[in-house]
Amino acid sequence: MVRVKYLNGVICFCLTLASSVLPAQALDTHKEETRSLSHYIVGVYCEGLGDLEGAVGEYQKSLEADPGSSWLHLNLALVFIQKDNPVLAIKELKQSIEFAPEIVQPHALLALVYAAQDKADLADGEYILALQNATKFEPENIDIYKGLGAIYLQQKKLKQAEGIFKLILNLAPADAQAHFYLGSIYYNLEDYPSVEKELKSAVKLKPDYPEALNFLGYFYLQQGKNIDQAGLMIKRALVFEPENGAYLDSLGWFYYKKGSFQEALSHLERAASFLTDPEIYDHLGDVFLKLGNLDSAKLNWEKSLKLDSQSAKVKAKLFKLTNHGQ
Numbered sequence: 001m002v003r004v005k006y007l008n009g010v011i012c013f014c015l016t017l018a019s020s021v022l023p024a025q026a027l028d029t030h031k032e033e034t035r036s037l038s039h040y041i042v043g044v045y046c047e048g049l050g051d052l053e054g055a056v057g058e059y060q061k062s063l064e065a066d067p068g069s070s071w072l073h074l075n076l077a078l079v080f081i082q083k084d085n086p087v088l089a090i091k092e093l094k095q096s097i098e099f100a101p102e103i104v105q106p107h108a109l110l111a112l113v114y115a116a117q118d119k120a121d122l123a124d125g126e127y128i129l130a131l132q133n134a135t136k137f138e139p140e141n142i143d144i145y146k147g148l149g150a151i152y153l154q155q156k157k158l159k160q161a162e163g164i165f166k167l168i169l170n171l172a173p174a175d176a177q178a179h180f181y182l183g184s185i186y187y188n189l190e191d192y193p194s195v196e197k198e199l200k201s202a203v204k205l206k207p208d209y210p211e212a213l214n215f216l217g218y219f220y221l222q223q224g225k226n227i228d229q230a231g232l233m234i235k236r237a238l239v240f241e242p243e244n245g246a247y248l249d250s251l252g253w254f255y256y257k258k259g260s261f262q263e264a265l266s267h268l269e270r271a272a273s274f275l276t277d278p279e280i281y282d283h284l285g286d287v288f289l290k291l292g293n294l295d296s297a298k299l300n301w302e303k304s305l306k307l308d309s310q311s312a313k314v315k316a317k318l319f320k321l322t323n324h325g326q
Helices: 010-020 034-049 052-065 070-082 086-099 105-116 120-137 142-154 158-171 176-188 192-205 210-223 227-240 245-257 261-274 278-290 294-307 312-324
Strands: none
Touching (some): 034 052, 052 070, 070 105, 120 142, 142 176, 158 176, 176 210, 245 261, 261 278, 278 294, 278 312, 294 312
């Protein structure tokens, strides 16, 4: 079973950006004006003491003397985030971006605020801008590129993602994760020779890479080749993550391909206990059909369709079973 955690760690990564990728002009020359600087210093002091109301008042007074300071708007936004006031936080972050659209932190923090409000599209857009800006400060930092590539993947922008991961491999040819993600991209593009090439590279570079082992093993099962090798790779993946539902599904499908249907059933039912997924129920339906249990086959295919109502292959199986009995 092929599943990629595209956004795993991206939010934490952007939080790190917000605190570590600081522009050189963070304290711009306007803050050198005595009144603005003095209120800014008192605001930082109040914030450190947990006096958020006092911090807001001081930052606002500092902004009166220096209204075009991106950094002051950002500081004020951070206080509003702590006060759980997303409306005012968004307002200040947008002001910060207006005065300095090229820096990282306001975009990263705005993405986090949008994500907390379940505004995924807006959050993704800000993540991309944050990461694109970050590459200007650290053009050879492959972790930044990976974050950007992961978001493109999540948004199904496959060609943009392909370009990012190829760039990573130009910077770091031995990066197993970049090969893995390229394999996933080519899988979605149905470029199967490239899928095999990239996944084999990932496993060669990192033999203990469970996601790549499972992905390549399941890919071989789908292609109907290297079946025994596929089983070995999937079993190796399960050594690292024995309760991973996706890997257990792959192992169940391996035994299905080998004709060991009771063994397949055991692993697939265990997979379903860890993961609710339409593909697992589809596979269970196939196994029950082979075992002659038509009611259970129908039940599991119906469960699969409830989770993925657009699956043409499962609809076809149910239609055939309902109308022909097999």
